Amino acid sequence: MSDSHQYQFQEIEAKWQQKWAENNLYSVSDNSEKPKYYVLDMFPYPSGAGLHVGHPLGYIASDIVARYKRLSGYNVLHPMGYDAFGLPAEQYAIQTGQHPAVTTEANIKRFREQLDKIGFSFDWNRQVKTCDPQYYKWTQWIFGLFFEHWYDKSQQKARPIKELTAHFEVHGNQNLNAHHNCKEIFSAETWNSLSGEAKEHLLNHFRLAFIDETTVNWCAELGTVLANEEVVNGVSERGGYPVVRKKMKQWSLRITAYADRLLEGLNRVDWTDSIKEIQRNWIGRSEGAEIDFQIQNHTQLVRVFTTRPDTLFGATYMVLAPETSYLLDICSPEQRDAVSKYAEIAKNKSEIERMADTQKTGVFTGAFAINPFTQEAIPVWTSDYVLAGYGTGAIMAVPAHDERDFEFATKFELPITAVIQPKDTAIELPLKEALSSKDGICFNSGFLNGLTVKEAINKAIEEVENRGIGTRKVNYKLREAGFGRQRYWGEPFPIVYNNGTPQLLDELPVELPKVESYKPTGTGESPLAALSEWVQHPKGKRETDTMPGWAGSSWYFLRYIDPNNENVFAGSKSLEYWKQVDLYVGGSEHATGHLLYSRFWTKFLHDLGYISWDEPFQKLVNQGMIMGEDGQKMSKRWGNVVNPDDVCAQYGADTLRLYEMFLGPLEDSKPWNTNGIEGVSRFLGKFWRLFYEGEQWAVTNEAPSPEELKILHKTIKKVSEDIPQMSFNTSVSAFMVCVNELTSLKCKKQAVLEPLLVLMAPFAPHISEELWSRLGHSDSIHTAVWPKYDEANLKEDSFSYPISINGKTRTQIAFATDADPKEIESAILENEIVLKWTEGKTPKKVIVVKNRIVNVVV
RNA sequence: GCUCGGGUGGCGGAAUAGGUAGACGCGCAGGACUUAAAAUCCUGUUCACAGUAAUGUGAGUACGGGUUCGAUUCCCGUCCCGAGCACCA
Known part of the structure; x- marks a missing residue:
């Protein structure tokens, strides 16, 4: 390699990338006296398309932080890996006839080449791949833990199933505060007399990994079950075939047990308000009461959930979801046909169709319920605007104070009784719209008259509880997490069935068998079901579903801590050293998926004592998107993709890194501008020339002037403040200002240029390393010490x-x-x-x- | 419809415990070096009006009000853009 006086970035970058790798410069040890810092990127799904310049945006930001922290005296864990199981690879396999393992491996190789060119400081010795049996062995093991635990609401933690069966043997399922979906009440005697099969059937309602009846998107033409993202406007994304909803038994995780803790934990993490808000909405906690209504001339009770028991005096009718099991039982003979017809149509409607219907529909059941406060008989209707899956699947309708009820009552000419006087507006009858504000005073409401809404809610609940017709109740929108996919390219379940009873396999990993065809079976089962030899295990019939894409990504941040451990998912000593992720950088599209599931798994593993913390990611930063120059999303389809390889070849990795940071605030979406990169490229040239006079190396040992020191220390201060705030665009402009000023002063002094190099090292690691070595250093600049600014120089x-x-x-x-x-x-x-x-x-x-x-x- | 962000030159964006608006870069215009080009460097660049010019005057951070000696920053209202949720009782 020549010692050219020119900035030959291609030579320089290749040389240092190779040296860093040879010297294992970024490999990090768990044994250190230094304080730890764990900075993580959301690992990529290795698609066939490779990286475009939008992907590394977050990686560059986190790499700057990682390098800055190292220079500041921290021991930094900064790993990378691949989220390698998933649908696109499987689809690609079906199309091309190549095994997904083969295409995935090729894609990973390509990703790695692209990443290497950008000069990241990842510790590649810790790489994880979710499709690697040595990795998914532990994914399966954690699933097994979920299977073997239940949730104790009194202790607010997961406990072993053994402790639950011990309780059953003595008390049945009474005096138990468990989170479950068991509808039966049984005594110890009953439990003890049950067969193993029957016991298992009951236990299924308590296990944190359990078999649930869920609704799936079934596409008959494709002969397969589709994920939600594969269904667009009610038809399959591929082919445009009709998709229907079908009930199916599959594995689920009981995430709702953790709903409250998932909410509470949000108050303890440093995430953006927007992501926290999305998670809060998704969990959807609402406080209210469950109240039983009696049906006239019938023994059936209708239990409703309401957040507004204060409006009970205004409940003028009731609505049951069409799926309600006892719907036909309470119907009057005249109405039974109409109700049954309506329920049938509603059941076959897809979610999309239901949403598309803005008009309210419904049928009167012929039954009347008694309003427990007014003692009036109110009609009971059925309508699909009441969702079977939320609350009790039945409501008391208060049309005066609920928009949906108002719309329905108006359409079917049901009575509307106002009971809340809004704070500043007079009530005009007849009402033109529902008065849904919670700011008001009760009237027309017997013992609630004169109370504010908030007071009345409490008083009404007390009354309902005293009369024994209801209880205070909290409801959640959050649903159990479906955990089965009828697909090939995923983790197999470590489960076999014996007479239908699931049993955990303990020889892990259960390896994914090679198959000839990944095509759908046409029956809705996974392609694994066609492997009759594999399915027959000595202990029973294997589960043929595989785990969803989010299984492996729900805990990968723990495996990086101790990636090669063969005895446990990660050793406790290493876990205790690294603990939670200090900074997590990634896209906001994972707000309700990966980020929620990871929190759930972390809390579960915390309950079991494997880890001492219960939130996985202390600080979360969502990088924005980089759009194409035309302002559209970067994609093949628009032909506006900019490949980082090309940018590195033309301008160098340091220019790419600096430019991506210079584009604007990390969190914002912004368009790529090819012209703009020239400015950054010129800046690096100017920076390089600071060390030269013509073709001559020109750095001197002269003492710096106060003016020069001021420029340097101003820059140290600015950059040291910017990096922790992730305000990298302003750091880059601070460097530009600094270099401009030093250039006009013709400052060539080592005492100024050397600290400046260290400041630049996290942003532009190659050029800094090269100039550092030309200054005569034999150690890497990336092991140097971050300069401190001295206020005295700024005066x-x-x-x-x-x-x-x-x-x-x-x-x-x-x-x-x-x-x-x-x-x-x-x-x-x-x-x-x-x-x-x-x-x-x-x-x-x-x-x-x-x-x-x-x-x-x- | 509801919730959360956000509207600053031709463009990307700086500056908010209230204190010189437009840092830095792009683009554009002019110039130096060169036979020429590339590279590099220098000067100017919010808008309007006046002046040959230095410069001067006025307006200006989506729009309309308010608080203040002083508002891009704080408060109220309106409009627009983006994201999320969407019959969740």
Whole structure:
């Protein structure tokens, strides 16, 4: 390699990338006296398309932080890996006839080449791949833990199933505060007399990994079950075939047990408000009451959930979801046919169709319920605007104070009774819209009259509880997490069935068998079901579903901590050293998926004592998207993809890194601009030339002037403040200002340039390393020490005050920085420009803000 | 419809415990070096009006109000853009 006086980035970058790898520069040890820092990127799904310039945006940001932290004396864990199981690989396999393992491996290789060119400081010794049996062995093991635990609501933690069966043997399922979906009540005697099969059937309702009846998207034409993202507008994304909803038994994880803790934990993490808000909405906690209504001339009770028990006096009818099991039982003979027909149609409607129907529909059941507060008989209807899956699947309708009920009541001419007087508006009858505000006073409401909504809610619940017709109740929108996919390219379940009873396999990993065809079976089962030899296990019939894409990604951040451990998912010593992720960088599209599931798994593993913390990611930053130059999303389809390889070849990795940071705030979406990169490229050239005079290396040992020190320390201060705030665009401009100023001073002094190199090292690691070595260092710059700024160098003797008259700046006058405000005041009042503007009038007031501004009020 | 962000030059964007709006870069215009080009460097660049010019005056951070000596920053209202949720009782 030549020691050219020119900035030959291609040679320089290739040389250092190779040296860093040879020296294992970024490999990190778990044994260190230094404080730890764990900075993580969301690992990529290795698609066939490779990376475009939008992908590395977050990686560059986190790499800067990782390098900055290392220079600041931290032991930094900064790993990378691949989320390698998933649908696209499987689809690609079906299309091309190549095994997904083969295409995935090829894609990973390509990703790695692209990543390597950008000069990241990943510790590749810790790489994980979710499709690697040595990795998914532990994914299966954690699934097994979920299977073998239940949730104790009193202790607010997961406990072993053994402790649950011990309780059953003594008390049945009474005196138990478990999170479950068991509808039966049984005694110890009953439990003890049950067969193993029957016991298992009951236990399924308590296990944290359990078999649930869920609705799936079934596409008959494709002969397969589709994921939600594969269904667009009610038809399959591929082919456009009709998709229907079908009930199916599959594995689920009981995430709802953790709903409250998932909410509470959000208050303890440093995430954006928007992501926290999305998760809160998704969990959807609402407080209210469950209340039983009696049906006239019938023994059936209708239990409803309401958040507004204060409006009970205004409940003028009821609505049951069409799926309600006892719907036909309460119907009057005349109405039964109509109700049954309506329920049938509603059941076959897809979610999309239901949403598309903005008009309310419904049928009267012929039954009447008694409003427990007014004692009036109110009609019971059925309508699909009441969702079977939420609350009790039945509501008391208060049309005066609920928009949906109002719409329905208006359409079917049901009575509307107002019971809340809104705070500032008079009620005009008949109502033109529902008065849904919670700001008001009860009237027409018996014992609730005169109370505020908030007071009345509590009083009504107390009354309902006293009468024994209801209880206080909290509901969640959050659903159990479906955990089965009828696909090939995923983790097999470590489960076999014996007479339908699931049993955990303990020889892990259960390896994914090779198959001839990954095509759908046509029956809706996974392609694994066609492998009759594999399915027959000595202990029973294997589960043929595989785990969803999010299984492996729900805990990968723990495996990086101890990636090669063969005895446990990660050793406790290493876990205790690295603990939770300090900084996590990735896209916001994972708000309700990966980020929620990871929190759930972390809390579960915490309950079991494997880890001491219960939130996986302390700080979360969502990088924005980089759009194409046309302002559209970067994609093959628009032909606007910019490949980082090309940018590296033309301008170098350091320019790419700097430019991506310079584009704007990390979190914002912004368009790529090919012209703009020239400016950054020029800047690096100018930076390089700071060390040269023509073709001659020109760095001197002269002592720096105060002015030069000021420039340097100003930059140290700015960059040291910017990096922790992830404000990288302003750091880059600070570097530009610094280099511009040093260039005009012709400063070639090592005492100034050397610290500047260290400041630049996290942003532009190659050029900094090269110049550092040309300064004569044999150690890597990336093991140097971050410079500290000295306030003494930033001191100014004088400040040029902007002088404004009535708030408008008219001139500037310099005063000593320690000048007395009174001196300044009398001095400026004699200034000719000030005199010109005051026009001889006496100023009413003169405001002097020290070292900021002077304002003269006339 | 509801919730959360956000509207600053031709463009990407700086500056908010209220204190010189437009840093830095792109683009554009002019110039230096060169036979020429590339590279590099220098000067100017919010808008309008006046002036040959230095410069001066006025307006200006989506729009309309308010608080303040002073508002891009704080408060109220309106409009627009983006993201999320969407019959969740």
